[in-house]
Amino acid sequence: MPAGAPSRLTAAKDGISAMRAAAARPASQLRRAQALAGYGFIAPSFALYLVFVLAPVVVTFILSFTYYDPMAGSRWVGFDNFLRFFTEDRSLQIFWNTLRFTLFAVTGNICVGMGLALALDRAMPATLLYFFRLAFFLPVIIAAAFVSIVWGFFYGDDLGVINYYLSRIGVSPVHWLTSSRNAMASIVVMDVWKNAGFFMVIFIAALQGVPKPLTEAAIMDGASYWRRFFKIVLPWISPVVFFAIVYASIGALQVYESIWILTRGGPGDATRSMSIYIVEEAFDNFEIGYAASVAVVMTIVILIITALQMLASRHWVRA
Numbered sequence: 406m407p408a409g410a411p412s413r414l415t416a417a418k419d420g421i422s423a424m425r426a427a428a429a430r431p432a433s434q435l436r437r438a439q440a441l442a443g444y445g446f447i448a449p450s451f452a453l454y455l456v457f458v459l460a461p462v463v464v465t466f467i468l469s470f471t472y473y474d475p476m477a478g479s480r481w482v483g484f485d486n487f488l489r490f491f492t493e494d495r496s497l498q499i500f501w502n503t504l505r506f507t508l509f510a511v512t513g514n515i516c517v518g519m520g521l522a523l524a525l526d527r528a529m530p531a532t533l534l535y536f537f538r539l540a541f542f543l544p545v546i547i548a549a550a551f552v553s554i555v556w557g558f559f560y561g562d563d564l565g566v567i568n569y570y571l572s573r574i575g576v577s578p579v580h581w582l583t584s585s586r587n588a589m590a591s592i593v594v595m596d597v598w599k600n601a602g603f604f605m606v607i608f609i610a611a612l613q614g615v616p617k618p619l620t621e622a623a624i625m626d627g628a629s630y631w632r633r634f635f636k637i638v639l640p641w642i643s644p645v646v647f648f649a650i651v652y653a654s655i656g657a658l659q660v661y662e663s664i665w666i667l668t669r670g671g672p673g674d675a676t677r678s679m680s681i682y683i684v685e686e687a688f689d690n691f692e693i694g695y696a697a698s699v700a701v702v703m704t705i706v707i708l709i710i711t712a713l714q715m716l717a718s719r720h721w722v723r724a
Contacts, residue, residue, distance in 0.1 A: 468697035475691060486698035495674060496682070496699070503679045503703075506589060506596075506664075507657040507710075513597035514653050515646070518604025523634070525605070526612045538609070542602040549599065553666035556595045557582070560667070582668050585675035592664055592676060596657075604649050611645035612638065643722045651714055658707050679703045 469486055473479040490496045521541055525534060544552065559566045560581035568578040581591040615638050623633045639646070661680040664670060670677030670685075679699060687696035 465697045465700055468694050469701045470698075471694045473694040473697075475693070479694065482694065486695045487702065489695065490699055490702055498674050499677050499679055499682045500702075502589070502674070502677055503658060503660070503706075506593065506660060506676075506678065507654055509590075509593045510596045510600075510657040510660070511650060511653040513593060514600050514604055515649055517597055517601040518649070519608050519646075521601065521605040522608035522612055526609060538606070541605055544599045545603045547599070549662045550666060552595065552599050553663045556598075557667055560591055583672055585672050588668050588672060588676045592667055595667070596660070596663060599663075600653070600656075604653070607645060607649055608642070611642035615641045640723045647714070647718045647722045651711055654710055654714065655707055658703065658710070 468479070470481060470483055471479040472482045472485075490500075525537055558564075562568065562578060562580055562583055565578075565581070567581065571578060580587060582588050619637050619641075620633055623637055628636070659680055660678050661684075664676050664678050665681055668676045670681045680703070683696045683699050683703070686692040686699065
């Protein structure tokens with residue numbers, strides 16, 4: 406190696422390192438500027454989430470352990486509010502009402518939505534297909550308050566549409582909303598009528614993703630329609646069915662508008678839900694600490710039911 410070669414090699418390496426550092430510096434500055442811009446874009450949304458979602462959750466959780474009086478302030482009562490909820494007969498009945506409504510509403514929505522999807526998942530003129538889809542989906546986009554008002558006219562004891570036609574065929578009028586025996590079932594029927602179309606659309610999309618070769622091979626093997634459904638179609642769309650069950654359960658556990666407009670939670674407490682109970686205790690009776698504890702209980706119930714559904718899904722949901 407000629408004299409001076411090592412020094413030239415070292416100088417070349419130093420030059421390359423300097424060039425790499427110079428090239429890396431603008432790239433690093435660019436990444437930093439992009440990160441700052443990204444944080445700037447999400448900052449307003451995060452601030453709104455912090456103020457209107459996260460902060461109320463934290464405050465509600467703290468209030469659930471207090472007796473809060475808007476005039477005299479608050480005092481710490483520990484778990485007394487929760488003990489009151491789980492020991493009073495009225496609150497336990499309301500808790501049972503909510504679970505009962507959830508069970509029947511979710512079952513009805515999923516089953517009716519699946520039935521409508523199977524009925525429409527067949528060859529038919531496009532105009533007729535779109536008409537049926539629109540007809541069944543239309544109640545979903547109507548406000549729940551308006552639907553409840555209309556169904557209130559249907560369910561009326563004296564001037565209700567349903568009782569009018571029952572009287573025309575010689576059947577005695579039914580107390581749809583004023584009888585503790587019929588009120589909850591009447592609300593569930595209205596809820597299924599309004600929401601089943603939403604699940605129908607979801608299930609139709611899932612059914613269209615089932616591979617045709619599988620069903621055609623089953624037909625060639627002589628499998629009946631329902632055997633194909635339970636052995637091929639349902640396992641294939643099981644992730645969508647699981648999503649629909651979880652989604653419907655969370656919504657049903659928080660039911661408020663339809664029950665409040667139709668029955669105000671009556672007769673008595675026959676249809677009162679936990680959401681109605683929270684509002685009444687907080688803003689009618691000013692038991693804000695107790696209402697917060699009921700809200701915490703409802704949140705925990707939603708989390709527990711969702712967790713149980715996820716655990717159960719391991720046994721029937723196709724991966």
